[in-house]
Amino acid sequence: MADTMNGLKRTNYCTELTIDNIGKEVVVAGWVQKIRNLGNLLFIDLRDRSGILQLAFDDATAREVFEKAETLRGEYVIMAKGVVRKREAINKDIKTGDIEIFVVDLRILGKAQTPPFEITDTTNVKEELRLKYRYLDLRRSEMQRAIQMRHKIVKVARDYYDEHNFLEIETPILIKSTPEGARDYLVPSRLHEGKFYALPQSPQLYKQLLMLSGFDRYLQIARCFRDEDLRADRQPEFTQIDLEMSFADEEDIMCTNEGFIKRVMKDALGVDIETPFRRISYAEAMNRYGSDKPDTRFGLELIDLSDILKNTEFKVFAGAIAGGGSVRAINVKDGAHHLSRKEIDKLTDFVKTYKAKGLAYTRLTEDSETSSFEKFLNEEEKNAIRERMGAKKGDVLLVVADADNNVVYDSLGALRCEMADRLGLIKEGTFDLLWVTDFPLFEYSEEENRYVAKHHPFTMPKVEDIDMVEKDPAHCLARAYDMVMNGCEVGGGSVRINDPELQERMFKALGFTMEDAREKFGFLIDAYKYGAPPHCGMAFGLDRLVMLMLEKDSIRDVIAFPKVQNASEPMSQCPNTVEDKSLRELHIKIDASAQPETK
Structure with missing residues (x-):
């Protein structure tokens, strides 16, 4: 039978104690990390959420306390009372490495079986096992730090925005399903047969209504849900730091949110960030980096060769340009040492995953020159390409051509990041922040055969483009902005439409009849008819922000109980079946003959 605390109360977390506490009687509690039994000496590494502290037992320890300590095993939950003293053998690897607790009273509060993996940051087990036993994985100091960092960021957000007159207001979780965006998660109604709620993909409509309600500045740590294919930085349920401002424009919201990032980086990481952030347009981001969320911590910028090759006789390049696309390239400086012909073949397979038809190259070594395409060019074209690209001995030129510019951008944008990773071009501990502005207002959906909103239907066009909303949607720009950190979109938003007539025109441009728009x-x-102030907003992806600040590769590493790629949770084994009684109450019948959709 485990001992109870029996009136004993913890006085300190492990790493709160320092040499200034020597001689003080304290009570600490936590899990047994490590045991070292040297016969007449026994040392226990005690772990709590703050870190590690050594407990010491020796000849001066009461016999019954020493014997109880000998029964301890890894992950036992214990509480120890004792006196802080200086350690004889200092451990510089831990915060409390110069002190220990001489234990006078020991309580075993919970025994433990041998865990399925070692509870250390160096544990080397598959993620599936760690997620199955997530409650054990969360004991590791690396995971504890991530969850604590998440808490700290949220606290800074609440404090910072409160100082700037934002009110935290909750919006509904059960809402009406509306079009545009990702697939909704639907919740069947018991009381309204055949009808459904949706879980919010964001609080977008409600936060705009709060501006119409006169609350002026809104903040919410908002839970959001999207039924979409997952990846390393995407989850079906996630958290936004969501905000909206009235009587404000782009400058106001960008300045306010730069201030938040500056504060949170300083308070949570001790890192000073320079403001204001630099700004580049969407067009510049795509042309230079092949991405609307460019990582500018390294070079490898895209170089447009289309004007040089517009009259070339090489059909691959000529056809791409004639079809409305382009020929673009990156110069991997000194890349010949790293990129053999075999490696370039692998890179060809890499860009094909982004729909590129191939990867042309020129490889310039000290001894030779090899190229997959230069033999098809005349000397003038060849020399002009090398001059524009600043090609020198040791360089490798990598070229993509396609009639669809999006293919060129996507493949080369991904390739430059892949090469930066392979060549170690990114310095750890650096934070690169910028704004991307002037996004297209619309994008064409081949699937729906119509223009859809690039962000959402409530985004304000640029003033000079308002007259083109219906006439020329392809060339309309939006008053939208994304904040990018280290090549990831960490937050984004836009100025909202507050003119009912312009909103009606926007719906028409998107292919909605007014009956459709009113239904959705x-x-x-209706609310816009009663006086809507100018307003704009933004949302930060909290999970992604924590991931980037801690330099993790996946948001699963900063969420307590994440889902895996098929949107299930290995620990609780959800989603799962429910009782027939529950289905009947919801007016649902499962069709056993229906085949599930495969992805």
């Missing part, structure tokens, strides 16, 4: 957004349309 009637409550918002």
Whole structure:
């Protein structure tokens, strides 16, 4: 039978204690990390959420306490009372390495079986096992730090935005399903047969209504849900630091949110970030980096060769340009030492995953020159390409051509990041922040055969483009902005439409009849009739922000109980079946003959 605390209360977390506490009687509690039994000496590494502290037992320890300590095993939950003293053998690897607790009273609060993996940061087991036993994985100091960092960022957000007159207001979780964006998670209604709620993909409509309600500045740590394919930085349920401002424009919201990032980086990481952040347009980001969330911590910028090759006789390049696309390249400086012909073949397979048809190259070594395409060019074209690309001995030129510029951008944008990773071009501990502005207002959906909103239907066009909303949607720009950190979109937003007539034109441009628009957004349309202030907003992806600040590769590493790629949770084994009684109450019948959709 485990001992109880029996009136004993913890006085300190492990790493709160320092040499200034020597001689003080304290009570600490936690899990047994490590045991070292040297016969007449016994040392226990005690772990709590703050870190490690050594407990000491020796000849001066009461016999019954020493014997109880000998029964301890890894992950036992214990509480120890004792006196802080200086360690004889200092351990510089831990915060409390110069002190220990001489234990006078020991309580075993919970025994433990041998865990399925070692509870250390160096544990080398598959992620599936760690997620199955997530409650054990979360004991590791690396995971504890991530969750504590998450808490700290949220606290800074609440404090910072409160100082700037934002009110934290909750919006509903059960809402009406609306079009545009990712697939909704639907919740069947018991009381309204055949009808469904949706879980919010964001609080977008409600936060705009709060501006119409006169609350001026809104903040919410908002839970959001999107039924979409997952990846390393995407989850079906996630958290946003969500905000909206009235009587404000882009400058106001960008300045306010730069201030938040500066504060949170300083308070949570001790890192000073320079403001204001630099700004580049969407067009510049795509042309230089092949991405609307460019990582500019390294070079390898895209170089457009289309004007040089517009009259070339090489059909691969000529056809791409004639089809409305382009020929672009990156110069991997000194890349010949790293990129053999075999490696370039692998890179060809890499860009094909982004729909590129191939990867042309020129490899310049000290002894030779090899190229997959230069033999098809005349001397003038060849020399012009090398001059524009600043090609020198040791360089490798990598070229993609396609009639669809998006293919060129996507493949080369991904390739430059892949090469930066392979060549170690990114210095750890650096934080690169910028704004991307002037996004397209619309993008064409081949699937729906119409223009859809690049962000959402409530985004304000640039003033000079308002007259083109219906006439020329392909060339309309939005008053939208994304904050990018280290090549990831960490937050984004836009100025909202507050003119009912312009909102009606926007719906028409998106292919909605007014009947459709009223069916989907009637409550918002009606609200605009009663006086809507100019307003704009933004949302930070909290999970992604924590991931980037801690330099993790996946948001699963900063979420307490994440889902895996198929949107299931290995620990609790959800989603799962429910009782027939529950289905009947919801007016649902499972069709056993229906085949599930495969992805």
